[in-house]
Amino acid sequence: MSAKQVLALLSSHIDGDEDQLLSIALQIAAQEARQGRPEDADKLKRLVQKARDQRRTGSAASGQTPIPLARPRGELQGLVESTYPKVSLSSMVLSDEIARRLGRIVRQQQERATLREHGQTPATHMLLVGPPGTGKTMTASALAGELRLPLFTVRLESLFSRFLGETAGKLRVLFDQIAKTRGVYLLDEFDAIGARRGDPNDVGEIRRVLNSVLAFMEEPNSTDSLVLAATNHVEILDEALARRFDEVIEYALPDAASARGIIERRLGKFKFVSKFWVQLAPSLEGLSQGELVRAADEVVKDAILEGESRVSPSALRDALENRKTLKGKFRRHSPR
Ligand SMILES: Nc1ncnc2c1ncn2[C@@H]1O[C@H](COP(=O)(O)OP(=O)(O)OP(=O)(O)O)[C@@H](O)[C@H]1O
Numbered sequence: 001m002s003a004k005q006v007l008a009l010l011s012s013h014i015d016g017d018e019d020q021l022l023s024i025a026l027q028i029a030a031q032e033a034r035q036g037r038p039e040d041a042d043k044l045k046r047l048v049q050k051a052r053d054q055r056r057t058g059s060a061a062s063g064q065t066p067i068p069l070a071r072p073r074g075e076l077q078g079l080v081e082s083t084y085p086k087v088s089l090s091s092m093v094l095s096d097e098i099a100r101r102l103g104r105i106v107r108q109q110q111e112r113a114t115l116r117e118h119g120q121t122p123a124t125h126m127l128l129v130g131p132p133g134t135g136k137t138m139t140a141s142a143l144a145g146e147l148r149l150p151l152f153t154v155r156l157e158s159l160f161s162r163f164l165g166e167t168a169g170k171l172r173v174l175f176d177q178i179a180k181t182r183g184v185y186l187l188d189e190f191d192a193i194g195a196r197r198g199d200p201n202d203v204g205e206i207r208r209v210l211n212s213v214l215a216f217m218e219e220p221n222s223t224d225s226l227v228l229a230a231t232n233h234v235e236i237l238d239e240a241l242a243r244r245f246d247e248v249i250e251y252a253l254p255d256a257a258s259a260r261g262i263i264e265r266r267l268g269k270f271k272f273v274s275k276f277w278v279q280l281a282p283s284l285e286g287l288s289q290g291e292l293v294r295a296a297d298e299v300v301k302d303a304i305l306e307g308e309s310r311v312s313p314s315a316l317r318d319a320l321e322n323r324k325t326l327k328g329k330f331r332r333h334s335p336r
């Protein structure tokens, strides 16, 4: 292969032009064949075909832009959801403490080569704890976005219910991928491991899963993949498990200033003048980041359809109060 071909391959990769890349690969295959290396030529042709097939089925199934390199294959298909998030940490409203800790994780990841030169490894295993809607999943997206890595999400509770008795095996497949493919892996509903421990039908399975996860947490991870476990219920997590994380980050409902920050970002050009915020303060209390976003989006949509240039503070207050009423209802019916 000539330097020219390498250049052409690289520049089509940089341009994101996969068609061009594959067609250069085919040219190289033809050349290999002419020069008496049919095996290599065949291998190349097969790979190109595989890439094209995957792209076709992948984009048809998801209706999204294709993710050529990071699509889960084989056994992982249907188990893991993969995305390429575009979110950054700066699009989140975070406490100084959490912002600083997440910033440090990103930096260690970005400069992991330097760390390794000095015999250190970047932090890779994080436990994200907090009530629903407080930004755990969004953090996983933002870390992937910052690091330009694919985000792979697995929901443990769903895994348990879909693969009764086979969960440990399924997890093993996932852990092998984590060791091979660099990415951000979100193990969501992580407390499923703790929650099922008391279930007499499940004891053997739970022990296998717990052991499998514990062993995995000890394995060196040469790809420096980030592994994030998210849970609403830290209290039911096994202590042996919790100890194995490099970082435990606790999420909470926002304080008044953060709540206002989150809503103002969502309102964008529809935001009202700041003197109204004083009277809104009581309505902001007790709602999660996610609920605030929903309330804000609701009034923005109304304003758009009504042809208004701003949302009214009283409409926002009503939307916030509605969310609170809803929340009260659901909490009473919640099983745990
Ligand atoms: N710190 C934040 N800054 C801005 N928006 C946020 C923040 N945290 C959450 N949000 C908004 O709230 C929504 C819900 O958050 P997210 O899905 O991350 O919650 P979660 O903690 O994963 O909840 P669950 O436990 O229910 O999975 C996000 O999609 C985002 O719009």
Ligand SMILES: [Mg+2]
Pocket (backbone or CB within 6 Å): 136, 137, 138, 188, 230
């Ligand atoms: Mg979540």
